[in-house]
Amino acid sequence: MNAAYPLKTTDEQTVRVELTSPWSLTFTHPTTGRRHVMDATVPGNVEIDLEREGLMGNPFPPDDFFATREWERVDDWVYETVFDAPTQAGRTASAARHGARDEIDLLFEGIDTIADVWLNDELVLHTENMLVPHSVPVTDRLRPRANTLRVRIYSAELHARRHRYDAFQYSRGQFAARQAQAYLRKARHMWGWDNAPHLVSAGIWRPVSLVIRPATRIADVYLNTQVIRDDSVVLGCSWSIATPDIDLRAYRGVFRLRERGDGAGAGSGGDVRAGAGRVVHELEFPVNFVAGRFTTRVPRSDVELWWPRGYGEPVLYDAEVELLVGDGVASRWSARFGIRTVELLRSELTTKDGDGEFVFRVNGERIYVNGANWKPKHALHSLADARVRRALDLALDLNCNMIRVWGGGIYEEHGFFDYCDEHGILVWQDFMFACEFPPNDEWFLEVVKREAEWVVREFRNHPSIALWSGDNEVDQMFFKAGRMAQDLRPSHNLVNRKVLPEAVRAWNPHTPYLESSPYASDCIIDERLRNPAGPWTHFPPEDHVYPGAIDFQSAYRASPSHFVSETGPFFINAMSESESIIKLELPRAKRLWDVPFDRRTASVDMSLDGHQTDLYFLSWKQAVQERMEWLFGRTFSLDDWRELALAVNIYSGNCFKFAIEYSRSRKWKKTGVIWWSLSDMFPMMFNYSVVDYEWKPKKPYYWIRQSQLPQCLMIVDADQGSADPGSLELFAANDTRQQFAGDYRITAVDSSGKEHEHAKGRFECPPNESLNLGKVAVPAGQSMLLVRWPGGEVAGFSGVSSGRPAVREHVNHCVSGERPFDFGAYRTWVGMLDRLYGVEP
Template sequence: MHTETAIDNWRLCIAPDSKVRAEQLVFTLPETLEASGLDTIPAAVPGNFELDLIKAGRLPEDIFAGTNILKLQDLECMHLWYYTRFRAGAVDNACLRFEGIDTVSEIYLDGALLGTTENMLIPHEFPLSGFRPGVHSLVVHIIPVSAYVRQFDLPAKCWAMKYTQDSLLVRKAPAMFGWDIMPRALSGGLWKPVKLISRPRNRIREKYLITANICGNRAELYLKTCVDTELDDLRELTLTLRGVHRDAAGNIDSRFEKSETLFSVNHVMQLPVDNAVLWWPKNYGTPELYDVELRLTRTPRNEGGARVFNSPEGELLDRVTFRHGLRTVELERSSLAGPEGKFFFRINDKRIFALGTNWVPADTFPSRIDDYTLRGLELADDIGCNMIRVWGGGPYPSDVFYNYCDAHGILVWQDFAMACGLYPDDERMCGLIRAEAVTVVKALRGHASLALWSGDNENDLFCRWRGGAINGRPINQIDPNHNKLTREVIADVVERYDGFRPYLPSSPYIDAAVFAAGSLPAEDHLWGPRDFFKGEYYYAQSVAHFASETGYHGCPAPASLRRFISEGALSRRGDGQLCRDPEWLVHSASMETDPGAPFAYRVPLMTRQVERLFGKAPEDIDEYALESQISQAEAMKFFIELFRIGKGYRGGIIWWNIIDGWPQISDAVVDWYGVKKLAYTYIKRAQQPFCLMCGEPDADGFNALYAVSDLQTPLEFSYSVKDALTGQKILYGDTHAEADSVTELGRFKALSGHFYLLRWNSAGGAPDGSGAVKGLNHFTGNIGAGIDPAAYKAFMQNAGLWDKLEGFDQTKY
């Protein structure tokens, strides 16, 4: 029988590395820790040690307020000893499983070294030979990564950002070292549960159910399994796979079942599924899931070799249940962007237009990420996303994340946890990455939502940035195709242990053709100068077929700002050139209060974006926040509509990003407190499956009106374009749009200072009106000429946008 018991009642001792080295401190038992005189406090597991210090009153209660987060830098070289005593009964085939240790550790059970760890991002399991009932002690010594990495040489070619050099040498979430969207909080601790596990000696160790082929309404499945057993005669074992799908009324409308006798502990089963019900992403169908059961049973044989049946199915030894979506996934891509280029996902042989968002750590402290994961997923679902890119700067999400995406038709682009750096590829690092990749691939490969593996985030780009130049001519460029980690190690793991979904070595991927041409890849990250969002020379002229990152700054609402920036500091944000206030700098997210620090540019950048659109930035913080949110909202709307209008040439956009991982100045459209910025509403409108939107002026100054449809059936509809302030009707009509299409409806001159409401309506096909499609969008004429704030506020009132503002005192307007 499989049992799991969480180990709790932990305490924590802390000491600086200098003391540990000077006094050669070694602790293997709770008794010696308790007699050591070291600072000891209660510890939460799962947890992070800073959170324990907060509970103990050793750190400010609101670690995110003001510059409090900087206090964590004083703790970066602290050794941690977690210890507990626990009582265990008789357990067979036992092991200790640490779901997550941050990061480098030595583990002592009853005073003896049980094992060591060197990777925060994956579980670690240790078998317990000869484990007996009774009281046991457990000590986990966590060595600070800042001290640990000093023993390793970092080759000259390896580099990262100022704050993240050490991240190249240890397997820890890169963003914890400090990023432009996350604070520096190196942390440490047992950030996931610790369990005593007993497993059957005859059990299903691994399973991988693959949708190999789909033809019409028939699918073919492959089941790859590995079992543990002590039996001599494997023919006594039977694997039985059963799956059922239920319709909306709960009736079974599709099923599959097959049983096979084992002749090897590694078994492959093939079986057909008739009347297959396919899994589809949002906008393209329903994410249908089968309920699946896999059983391992034993039917002994007599001396003559015949089976002895004590029950119809034999003795049940192990049972696993899970959900499975029948679908195939492909990636159509070219190396280079351009007229002959492409970058499209195909699900079940159907091209998908991706409307997505990037996923960053949901909290600064990894042990709390699951507390906020569902919140972010529900927002992404509500706003109309059918893809989420798990950015490579954070830890891998838990099953909560992937199960939600499976059930809601949200495709997942999964980066491996490397970002913005040139990593060493010595034997040690290759071994660490291989072990991590094997664990991650095996854990996630069964999810229908998982559409693509990516080796890292922007490491190929860092090769470009690492090279030199003479008189503007690139020299000494590093070819990212020599990256052993992503071109060999991870690529081999994905091929060996998955093999049924695409792999990109990096995002963006600079393959041999792109490197040789010195040109742009088909899939790109659109950040550029971050000037005017319709800038002629960058965003509007992008030739990318797929944007997997792009975004624009938006100030949090005043109510949120006042929660993390003190009242006295609110007026000290600086201007479009310089910010000197420590609180604004720290929340932008600078790791230091130097106005010249690498990330100190972000508040002035936000101010310049307001100035570009409105002529000047208001002094009043409420007005400033509103105008910044308008700037962001119009920018994000433009990026999405640019790509949707270009459907056919473009395959999707994954914008940055749905929600913050801590309170800050950022591109997120929902702040850490859950307060939506105006961009949330604009994006939700722009991502409607059927939406009207306007293109940019042609040579004669006319703007085309488009109907963009991701619907899978044709649509008859009426539409109108009206001036939002005067009510003048500009365009109107009754027409139709083909399924999955972009249709030009007409052209008009959108005048400077005018705002246009785009409405559409279609009658439903059923008597109750179900199936009706109606909606609203808007277009701001010649926004590049600037906006009058008073006119924009009047437009917001007429367009039903004023009530969408969150965190503003509306009595002020």
């Protein structure tokens, strides 16, 4: 009765028939006890139907953390539909020889979360994981007509009470509302986060289908690039088949690699033969058992490599594996395939002076990462998939070459990875754990093992996958949760130290694994336990860097980590400029604007972890007032929220800009920045993202876009440890494999907006390096410096443009002078930048 976790990548002969007949939803109201029956949205979340029927208001108000709490007690969400058996069910040649029928499975791509499923009044399936698909064989259970399918979803909160909670397990923060998540395989953000509403939800959130599988078929294929040499590449393939045949002597296989055609094929297994391209490599292999593997050597002159964005073209091929029985093709599997190797070179520790390493290498070439963190694109997950493509277009526009899929959310669909494959965007994929110590008992470890094996097997053929990461900030919790004194260490966590790496090693050994982000070696914990006040000599080589200090730049410089996988302004964050979103939160903002707040005595758990709480707003408001006084020497009022938004976004934009440019200027001592984060999942007046829920970019978006140009000139403040701290230096950053050279000119813009020539020169920067071009004279008073250099095409970007017209001249800015800055002058400078950077009105 327990579900299988089926691979959605299948052979071409497998047919999927989505159940699109009407669904109903029945449940008992948690307060009135009244029984309700209504039309149901499938795929959907219950909140969609409750709001439509007037039983629920806004499911994610900006100022009520427990707005939907009563609905979490509903224990009988019952979905029901009636359908006819599909007529596509036939018999393959192999099945006909044995008098066998094709196999039919009932597939749920996403049920949230604890559910029982009845088919024609027979209990056929039990589910306890919303993050993976579930299936059950129904070949002998279907009627030709009028099959009744009923799904009862239970209260996840009530179900969680059945488990025992030991002293090791820990859920994010001390707030009891999150404790239920420990044993529940649900998206962690659903219990509320600084970027998400408290919305535990329920529903059938992804499609329901009947999957008709031929009796003889290719069951699984793993393609990989094993070695890249000057004269050849060595490809590997592991495969398995399903068949009722006992005698396999008539069986054989064929592997083909084709130039990409114009067919409909995709990473999810689409047919690539329509408009198929030229075969560049073919190999026939024996099939003597139901599973096997082979390697094959391909001349380098016959193929091109897949490269991350900026480093070359993301060349894809159409890969085919055919299973032949006699002279006929019994099954065919196909997918897009990129020839590439990926490595993560990392040390256990780094020192205060940066004596360590954390760098990605693709095809033997070190890759500097400019990336963004990725959250689910909607708080109601059934609505998230439709928003993915638009968000990816934004990442492309921002010149990102990596996306980190955060462990507090969901596993995205193949369309997400297909896009990244096509556009050369590397994917750092977290497993779905965040800011917690997960249970380590045998039952839970088996649950995690099954989930991890499915995730890895499902997505491993995508060339964009660069890293499997065990979680988000689980190791880091040992610093924050008072666990060091309990003689506990990160290595005691069997989830990210044993179960997850074993799944990667077994099913995707050619892709790196990172235990946790950031990873904390036990010796880091030991040192801090011995010497809590420091100084310390051991640091993580990859870290999440959130300087809480008002002076973001000085605090960011102090991090010795090589790779920053989360960063951005802390306590304060960028503000939406969409009037409809501001109006939602303005009543709370006005109510609390003059309320005093002391972060030292407030409940940090509530102020930082729940956007919908008043304490969270008070914390943000306090940070805004402190930082605006520091930067501009004045305060701002909600009476002119647009002026407030501009001031907040200037500060936030400066933080993002400095983090990116400072790290790029220190290449290869620094090896990448993945800033937090791309876009909002629900309407928020302010949040740690650069695009709001209505898709309007905030001001920092445009500054990040310039700072992440693959070939970029940057004016950066000199290090405090340099001979002339506080001076300005001009850097060339080149994240491509071609020369970066040309003439530059620097102009200074005074407080009135007048532009004056300041400096000019010639630069040449080698491929994949950064170069200090020398000091830049600091203008008198407060001013904005603009550095310009020629535009043009960059190899590795053709065919994957964001749709913006090519520019003849690039520009980047730097503001210099003593604080506090004149806000009127800054507003003039920003107006100029809006025109230069192509800011949308």
